[in-house]
Amino acid sequence: xxxxxxxxxxxxxxxxxxxxxxxxxxxxxxxxxxxxxxxxxxxxxxxxxxxxxxxxxxxxxxxxxxxxxxxxxxxxxxxxxxxxxxxxxxxxxxxxxxxxxxxxxxxxxxxxxxxxxxxxxxxxxxxxxxxxxxxxxxxxxxxxxxxxxxxxxxxxxxxxxxxxxxxxxxxxxxxxxxxxxxxxxxxxxxxxxxxxxxxxxxxxxxxxxxxxxxxxxxxxxxxxxxxxxxxxxxxxxxxxxxxxxxxxxxxxxxxxxxxxxxxxxxxxxxxxxxxxxxxxxxxxxxxxxxxx
Amino acid sequence: xxxxxxxxxxxxxxxxxxxxxxxxxxxxxxxxxxxxxxxxxxxxxxxxxxxxxxxxxxxxxxxxxxxxxxxxxxxxxxxxxxxxxxxxxxxxxxxxxxxxxxxxxxxxxxxxxxxxxxxxxxxxxxxxxxxxxxxxxxxxxxxxxxxxxxxxxxxxxxxxxxxxxxxxxxxxxxxxxxxxxxxxxxxxxxxxxxxxxxxxxxxxxxxxxxxxxxxxxxxxxxxxxxxxxxxxxxxxxxxxxxxxxxxxxxxxxxxxxxxxxxxxxxxxxxxxxxxxxxxxxxxxxxxxxxxxxxxxxxxxxxxx
Numbered sequence: 001x002x003x004x005x006x007x008x009x010x011x012x013x014x015x016x017x018x019x020x021x022x023x024x025x026x027x028x029x030x031x032x033x034x035x036x037x038x039x040x041x042x043x044x045x046x047x048x049x050x051x052x053x054x055x056x057x058x059x060x061x062x063x064x065x066x067x068x069x070x071x072x073x074x075x076x077x078x079x080x081x082x083x084x085x086x087x088x089x090x091x092x093x094x095x096x097x098x099x100x101x102x103x104x105x106x107x108x109x110x111x112x113x114x115x116x117x118x119x120x121x122x123x124x125x126x127x128x129x130x131x132x133x134x135x136x137x138x139x140x141x142x143x144x145x146x147x148x149x150x151x152x153x154x155x156x157x158x159x160x161x162x163x164x165x166x167x168x169x170x171x172x173x174x175x176x177x178x179x180x181x182x183x184x185x186x187x188x189x190x191x192x193x194x195x196x197x198x199x200x201x202x203x204x205x206x207x208x209x210x211x212x213x214x215x216x217x218x219x220x221x222x223x224x225x226x227x228x229x230x231x232x233x234x235x236x237x238x239x240x241x242x243x244x245x246x247x248x249x250x251x252x253x254x255x256x257x258x259x260x261x262x263x264x265x266x267x268x269x270x271x272x273x274x275x276x277x278x279x280x281x282x283x284x285x286x287x288x289x290x291x292x
Numbered sequence: 293x294x295x296x297x298x299x300x301x302x303x304x305x306x307x308x309x310x311x312x313x314x315x316x317x318x319x320x321x322x323x324x325x326x327x328x329x330x331x332x333x334x335x336x337x338x339x340x341x342x343x344x345x346x347x348x349x350x351x352x353x354x355x356x357x358x359x360x361x362x363x364x365x366x367x368x369x370x371x372x373x374x375x376x377x378x379x380x381x382x383x384x385x386x387x388x389x390x391x392x393x394x395x396x397x398x399x400x401x402x403x404x405x406x407x408x409x410x411x412x413x414x415x416x417x418x419x420x421x422x423x424x425x426x427x428x429x430x431x432x433x434x435x436x437x438x439x440x441x442x443x444x445x446x447x448x449x450x451x452x453x454x455x456x457x458x459x460x461x462x463x464x465x466x467x468x469x470x471x472x473x474x475x476x477x478x479x480x481x482x483x484x485x486x487x488x489x490x491x492x493x494x495x496x497x498x499x500x501x502x503x504x505x506x507x508x509x510x511x512x513x514x515x516x517x518x519x520x521x522x523x524x525x526x527x528x529x530x531x532x533x534x535x536x537x538x539x540x541x542x543x544x545x546x547x548x549x550x551x552x553x554x555x556x557x558x559x560x561x562x563x564x565x566x567x568x569x570x571x572x573x574x575x576x577x578x579x580x581x582x583x584x585x586x587x588x589x590x591x592x593x594x595x596x
Contacts, residue, residue, distance in 0.1 A: 042403045052434030108329040115325025138533020140550045141571045149340035253433045265430040276425040
């Protein structure tokens with residue numbers, strides 16, 4: 001990544017910049033030396049962003065468990081990780097939580113986004129404001145509120161209380177992504193379907209939903225990543241034995257550096273990189289596939 | 293943060309009446325579309341928040357106790373000197389993180405949005421925010437590996453003959469971790485604001501004899517101000533409520549509001565009423581900073 005940053009524009013002479021995209025500094029020759037200085041700073045910031053990730057990945061192959069010095073290549077941390085029953089059971093719990101929460105939220109969030117775009121009703125501003133709350137209120141406050149409420153109504157904690165709590169923020173994020181997509185759509189298509197005799201349900205399922213699909217999918221990916229990443233809300237709403245992956249990781253790393261967690265990090269980095277790539281590809285396709 | 297005008301508003305009075313003549317079904321559509329999500333948010337977000345408001349008025353409550361609201365003792369506890377220092381430290385860390393993210397993020401966003409070749413911009417921005425997709429716990433954990441006494445930083449320092457640093461479990465480590473965690477958000481928001489920069493104004497300013505610093509402070513910064521305000525607010529409220537970075541990097545000396553709340557519920561000394569009061573104070577602080585932005589900030593600052 002850092003290499004593309006240092007790519008100066010002079011290295012791509014095939015596309016001369018058109019006047020309006022000419023950087024302001026180019027018009028002012030005295031400012032020219034500052035360009036390389038700025039690029040250098042940006043390169044350093046890119047290095048800063050990737051340094052921790054690179055360190056984790058590199059040390060997952062380091063023979064020594066506790067020293068920062070390189071003492072030889074090994075795969076023993078990966079072997080140890082693959083035989084770690086607790087990590088796998090935590091991963092299974094996390095996947096159950098994330099997948100269930102995302103599927104439910106995809107339905108609720110999409111319906112909500114369509115409803116908010118379609119209807120005006122008294123209290124709509126309040127409804128809209130509440131739907132933004134999960135994005136604004138700190139996780140710790142949401143976690144506390146959910147735990148206290150579940151205790152107050154006498155609901156016993158389990159894996160499913162995590163799911164219920166995760167649906168709250170998952171549906172908020174999905175609704176926002178779908179709303180953005182909805183705003184770019186052509187409303188005439190659904191009206192045309194209705195004029196041509198489709199029932200509102202048919203128009204929704206066969207005209208609107210396919211158009212919304214890219215937004216729904218990228219919203220779901222975002223919600224999935226957030227759910228898999230959540231530590232606070234899960235640890236407050238988890239019942240006995242319902243340990244998710246972030247909870248398991250947290251309980252191990254708070255007591256220091258663990259080389260098998262380095263190996264887990266390297267694997268998760270690759271997986272999340274692939275997910276990010278998939279999400280961006282979808283977004284890119286949905287943006288170019290629907291020029292409007 | 294605002295939802296665009298409803299694209300289907302033209303059908304709002306048409307759909308129910310034209311296809312379903314009976315007025316009773318007018319409410320069916322909104323109910324089916326907005327009911328389930330609304331009910332969920334009401335049950336698991338609005339009601340819980342109201343419950344902690346009530347619980348925050350109960351002193352010394354522990355799980356299983358009978359709820360009997362009786363006063364503001366918990367709030368007096370929040371503002372006793374020890375706990376007040378925790379609040380001040382949290383605010384200080386949040387302000388420090390915001391300034392660091394602004395200082396580090398603005399040049400990056402400016403370079404990507406203005407100076408970088410146009411066809412690389414999206415890819416560069418994507419590359420910068422890509423680490424957000426990896427687990428936040430593990431990214432913070434990586435900083436333990438780097439900053440600990442026998443870590444990467446110190447082995448590099450001692451190799452080149454410099455004195456080693458004791459950073460882990462101190463405030464600087466928390467600032468590094470939080471800035472690292474929230475820098476991508478800042479760059480993302482600043483970028484979307486700087487991308488819309490009116491270049492004609494920049495050129496006019498240069499033509500009229502302004503020096504680059506003058507152009508920067510008088511033309512670029514005012515135009516980017518809504519983005520600066522929105523990005524700063526986002527980083528500020530996120531770092532104010534952050535638990536993972538202070539907990540893992542800060543050690544015993546960096547107790548913050550979020551850590552204190554955590555301890556009231558999942559720690560050694562549980563006190564649900566006090567924890568609820570702290571949460572209410574935290575929610576209030578976040579709401580206050582948003583209200584201040586909406587009141588004094590440019591109204592377009594909240595529109596992303």
